[in-house]
Structure formats: structure tokens, C-alpha cells
Amino acid sequence: MIDDLRAFAAVLDEKSLTRAASKLHLTQSAISRRIQQLEETLGASLLDRTNRPPTPTLLGSRVYEKAIPILRAVDQLVILPQGNAAPSGTFRLGVAHAIGDMILANSIKRMREEFPLLDVRLRTEWSPGLSQQVIRSDLDAAVILLPAGARPAAPLIGRYVASLDVVIVQSKQHPILTQGVPMSALAKEGWILNPQGCGYRAELARAVGETGESLRVVVDTYGTELQLRMIAAGLGLGVVPRSVLRASMSFDEISIVEIFDFSMTLEIWLVHLRELGNLTKAIDALAETVEAGFKPYAGVGPDAPIGGTRPNQPSAGFPSAIPAHRPHSGPAEKPDRRRG
Numbered sequence: 124m125i126d127d128l129r130a131f132a133a134v135l136d137e138k139s140l141t142r143a144a145s146k147l148h149l150t151q152s153a154i155s156r157r158i159q160q161l162e163e164t165l166g167a168s169l170l171d172r173t174n175r176p177p178t179p180t181l182l183g184s185r186v187y188e189k190a191i192p193i194l195r196a197v198d199q200l201v202i203l204p205q206g207n208a209a210p211s212g213t214f215r216l217g218v219a220h221a222i223g224d225m226i227l228a229n230s231i232k233r234m235r236e237e238f239p240l241l242d243v244r245l246r247t248e249w250s251p252g253l254s255q256q257v258i259r260s261d262l263d264a265a266v267i268l269l270p271a272g273a274r275p276a277a278p279l280i281g282r283y284v285a286s287l288d289v290v291i292v293q294s295k296q297h298p299i300l301t302q303g304v305p306m307s308a309l310a311k312e313g314w315i316l317n318p319q320g321c322g323y324r325a326e327l328a329r330a331v332g333e334t335g336e337s338l339r340v341v342v343d344t345y346g347t348e349l350q351l352r353m354i355a356a357g358l359g360l361g362v363v364p365r366s367v368l369r370a371s372m373s374f375d376e377i378s379i380v381e382i383f384d385f386s387m388t389l390e391i392w393l394v395h396l397r398e399l400g401n402l403t404k405a406i407d408a409l410a411e412t413v414e415a416g417f418k419p420y421a422g423v424g425p426d427a428p429i430g431g432t433r434p435n436q437p438s439a440g441f442p443s444a445i446p447a448h449r450p451h452s453g454p455a456e457k458p459d460r461r462r463g
Contacts, residue, residue: 124161124164125193125194125197126157127157127158127160127161127164127226128161128190128193128194129147129157129186129194130143130147130149130153130154130157130158130161131157131161131169131183131186131190132156132187132190132194133146133147134153134154134158134177134193135179135183135187138176139156139176140155140176140177147418154157157372157427158170165186166214167180167182167256168180168182168183169182169183169186170183171183173291187262190230200396212240212241212242212401213241213242213243213244214234214242214243214244214263214264214402214405215244215246215247215261215262215263215264216230216243216244216245216246216262216263216264216265216409217245217253217256217257217262217264217265217266218245218246218253218266219231219245219247219248219250219253219265219266219267220247220248220249220263220317220345220369221268221321221347221364222266222268222287222319222364222367222391229259229412229415229416230409230412230413230416231243231245233408233412234405234409235290235410237360237408238404238405238408239254241405246262246265246401249320249321249322250265250267250268250269250322252320253265253267253394254267254275254276254279254394257279257394257395258276258279258396259395260396263395263402263406264393264394264395264402264407264409265390265393265394265395266284266391266392266393266409267391267394268287268322268389268390268391268392268412269392270322270388270389270390271286271388272391273388273390275392275394276416278396278397279395279396280393280394280395280396280397281392281393282393282394283390283391284390284392284393284394284410284413284414285366285390285391285414286388286389286390286391286412287364287365287366287367287388287389287390287391288364288365288366288386288387288388289323289362289363289364289365289367289386289387289389290348290363290365290368290379290380290387291309291360291361291362291379291380291382291385292351292354292355292360292362292363292368292377292378292379292380293354293360293361293377293378293380294354294355294356294376294377294378295355295375295376295377295378296355296357296376297357298378299312299357299359299360299420300312300360300380302380302381303381303383304380304381304382304383305382305383305384306330306333306334306382306384307332307334309331309338309360309380309382310331310334310335310399311339312337312339312341312359313339313340313341313342313358313359313360313361314327314338314340314341314342314359314360314361315340315341315342315344315350315353315354315358315359315360315361316340316342316343316350316361316362316436317343317344317345317350318343318344319344320346322389323387324338324340324362325360327362328388330385341358342359343357346375347363347367347371348371348372350363351363351368351371351372351373351376351377352373354373354377355373355376355377359401360380362387365379365437391413393406393409393410393413
């Protein structure tokens with residue numbers, strides 16, 4: 124029936140049986156047969172054949188109006204599996220809470236400029252939830268955070284983007300701690316953190332628990348900028364990726380607390396399933412945009428390719444932490460960014 128509708132629409136578009144046949148690379152008799160089959164299927168006459176060229180009947184005009192969006196949808200359906208086709212339709216993208224502020228605006232701007240037929244739908248959540256939504260095909264792709272040494276869980280396909288050094292911060296004007304302190308010095312302090320589910324908070328709670336204390340959260344809220352403003356006011360300590368801090372409006376009001384027996388390192392990954400179809404170019408553009416957003420801050424070199432291999436570090440908890448009995452003795456190993 125789709126071929127019959129296409130033949131009927133071509134005759135009306137071209138206002139000529141001859142030109143319609145040429146457009147569809149068919150003979151005129153084949154076009155006529157398809158239109159007759161359509162009329163038999165619908166049980167009605169669609170063309171007034173007393174006119175030259177034939178004109179649509181009243182019902183034929185209504186069928187034509189309904190046929191056009193159907194044929195367009197079929198054409199879009201055909202190109203969906205084609206990786207080299209222009210992205211179109213809906214692109215369902217997830218972004219981890221902690222990095223959304225840095226990449227969302229530029230990513231969406233580029234998507235709209237480069238792929239005008241693409242409708243981007245955004246969702247922000249914690250990384251484990253986003254990964255599961257990609258696996259269930261509720262999302263097409265997600266930008267997530269993983270601990271140093273970890274890889275996206277199968278069946279996800281992961282593209283390593285950059286590493287993040289997560290630091291403990293306090294107010295520069297109203298400092299709570301001196302520099303070079305052990306983790307035990309932080310146990311009784313108040314914290315301004317993300318709600319439950321945040322990887323930073325989970326690892327911080329684990330580290331504080333090893334000192335025999337429990338994490339004391341004085342402000343429990345989403346929003347990195349809001350947290351940093353509260354920290355700058357001296358309301359508590361916090362954790363934030365160093366790159367996010369450098370890009371923050373509160374940067375000049377915040378100081379980093381050096382903890383000699385604790386550190387966190389996270390990695391940014393773009394994850395998706397194997398079959399991308401005509402979203403392939405959109406995924407590539409997204410990876411480039413995310414890398415560019417973090418390049419000034421995260422130590423990613425200008426020649427680092429998208430999708431490079433991640434650092435060869437042992438797997439650790441989320442995020443990775445240096446145990447209390449092994450003081451941090453130097454900078455973290457830089458990733459090997461050759462294409463993996």
C-alpha cells in the first residue's frame with residue numbers, strides 16, 4: 124500500500140502521469156496499476172479520469188493530505204539505521220548532575236545549529252541511573268562519571284572523554300580548616316553536599332566512617348553553584364571537581380583543602396549502545412563538545428582524540444580514594460589518550 128500511495132501522490136505532485144513515472148523510475152502502466160490497486164483497497168475512486176491530466180476527486184484530495192505525512196514518516200524510518208545519514212527525530216540525552224552545568228548549554232547549542240532536524244530531549248540524574256536507562260533504551264546516550272579504573276558496564280559502548288580531580292573546598296574568607304590535615308580532621312565538620320545517590324557523597328561518607336565518625340551534612344541540595352555560594356559564605360565544607368570549581372563564579376571565594384591521606388579521581392565517559400543509526404554524527408559531535416568543554420580545565424591535551432583509552436589504573440570504589448594508611452605522594456598518572 125505504501126508503494127501505491129507513493130504513486131498516487133507523485134501523480135498529483137507532478138500533475139502528469141508521465142512525469143510521475145519518470146520520478147519513480149516506473150512505466151506509466153505501472154503507475155496506473157498502482158493507483159487502481161489503491162482505489163480497490165480503499166473502495167473509492169481517487170482520480171477524475173475525464174480530465175487531462177487526471178485530477179483528484181474530493182476523496183482523492185483528502186487521501187492525498189493524509190498520505191503525505193505517512194510517506195514522509197516512512198522515508199525517515201528508512202534512514203534511521205543509516206549511520207552516515209543526517210541526524211533527525213528525537214535524541215534522548217542524559218547528563219550526570221555534577222557536570223551538567225559545564226556542558227549542557229554548549230552541547231544543545233551545537234546540536235541545534237548542526238542538526239536542525241534533531242529534537243534533543245535532556246535528562247539529568249546520577250550516573251548509575253543514567254547508565255541503566257541507556258541499557259533499557261530509555262535514553263540514546265548519556266554523559267556519566269565513573270571511578271578511575273572502571274569501565275562502562277556491558278552492553279554499553281563507552282568513549283573516554285577526560286579525567287576529573289575532585290577536591291575538598293572551604294570558604295577563603297571564613298576558613299574552617301588549616302592546610303595539610305588528615306581525613307580525621309574533617310570528621311566533625313559540617314558538609315554541604317548533593318542528596319543521597321551522589322558518588323562524591325558516598326565516598327566521602329565511607330572515608331569519614333573509617334575514622335569512626337559519621338558524615339555530618341548541614342545542607343543537602345542539588346546545584347553546584349548554589350553549594351559553592353554557601354561554602355563561600357562559611358556554612359560548611361564541600362566537594363567539587365577541580366575543573367568545575369575553576370569555571371565557577373565563586374572561584375575567587377573558595378579555597379581547596381589539602382588532605383594528605385585522601386583524594387578522589389573521576390572520569391567522564393560518553394556511553395551508548397552499539398546500534399546508533401542516524402544518531403552517529405550527533406553522538407560524535409556531542410563527544411567533541413564535551414571534550415572541548417573540559418579541555419581548558421581537565422588537562423586534556425589539544426591533540427587528544429575523542430574516544431581515547433582511559434588510564435591504566437586499578438579498579439577502585441566510586442570515586443577512587445587513596446587509603447588512609449598510604450599518604451598521597453604525588454600527582455595522579457595522566458591518561459594515555461591514544462585511540463583505543
